Amino acid sequence: MKFHGVLFFPVTPFAADGSLDEERLAQHIESGVAAGAGGVFVACGTGEFHALSAEEIERATRVAVRTTAGRVPVFAAAGGPAPVARDQAARVERAGADGILLLPPYLVSAPQQGLVRYVREVTAATGLPVVFYQRGSARLTADTAAEIAALPGVVGLKDGIGDIERMHRIVRAVRAVPGTEDFQFFNGLPTAEMTAPAYQGVGVELYSSAVFAFAPEIALAFHRALAEGDEALVSRLLDEFYGPLVALRDEVPGYAVSLVKAGVTLRGLDVGGVRAPLLDPAPEHIARLSELIDRGLEVVGA
16 A cells, blocks of 8 residues: 555544544545545544544544545554554454554553564554554664564554654665565654655655645645745745744644644634643634634645
8 A cells, every 4th residue: 555645634523522523523534535635544643542542543433434435545543552552453443444553652661672572463463554653762773663664564654753864774774675665654743844855855755744634725735846846835835834833833732733623623624622631722822823824825825
């Protein structure tokens, strides 16, 4: 399975009583697919995986599968303690997902072979292809990445650390393994467009776009400009939209998710607030976000 284009990580809408809002999730996913998403990653980081129950992840996956109707691949998240991750993997497979984004073990530092063991045990519980998410304490060496890439069912590696030299070594090590020609690498940093040109330089073409969730016009324009070598538009968007967005994001922990959810609501679909331990953006921050969205749309002529 090969991904192309902008990867869509939808938020998870909650109703007024705090429950999962399946109808609005379907609306959100439909709008993203209609806008041109290359794949849907439901109930993942932007979708508040950390705050969802296993049953809610399964339900969200069913909504995504039903809504996309085979138009694009649907991946869903699993992670945390190995038994929990295996259960989640089985659930999203049962719900009809095309693959799994495997997040790291929770709040534990492990030796490299322990990380290999973790991936092996979870992949053994499912027949779905798996993309492993390197982030937090799950920091792979090049040799470990190559070993994980060679495991049955592992089809990709997403990086959420941001160490370009490490990632360059990982790409080279994996590519040296026979049979990994179709293995895919993903830039999974928050507001990944800021680092997309650098990752592209070390062979990582794909990235997850949180901005696509609330401003697909901006995200798609940036993606096209990067692919076509339109350095003027790339630079302008980085300077006038993405850079200021990152500055706002960094003012409060958790805003990498909270601002995205607020952005979706600003664009016309009320998806509710975030769950604890995150906080919804302050009114002044929502006002700044609104101004940034307007500016980004102006830059791309939307």
